Amino acid sequence: MSTLQEQFEAAVAESKSLPERPDNMTLLKMYGLYKQGSNGDVQGERPGMTDFVARAKYDAWAALKGKPQAEAQQEYIDIFNELKG
Template structure:
């Protein structure tokens, strides 16, 4: 199974985790997914009034420079860990 296939499978499995991860873990999942699927952060940082959008942007921006394949593997590993 290719890394891309594993990444897509982990994406599907992320919707059926046994319990909802805490907010910091959710941000990590989001950031790794975006880095793995899109690459480095894009667009403007959301304004101060959009706290959730800003946190998501910052989490993604923290991974800037991480290779897409590395982010995909980290995403797969994290989802596997959360599945228990």
């Protein structure tokens, strides 16, 4: 059995080739979980109001502040497996 880190890295790599593109809310959730699972709590300043995409990504990551990296990795894997079918 592979480690959680290996499963997470495999899910991240495979997520780029999903048969169907997930909706934007799911993509944002996965982005936040990916950042939390790989980097820990949010870093840097929140992007300005004119950069909608970067601001949404930052907010998705910031919403997970305090969540353990292993828990974020597992949630990412679970969402990926659900999307993969």
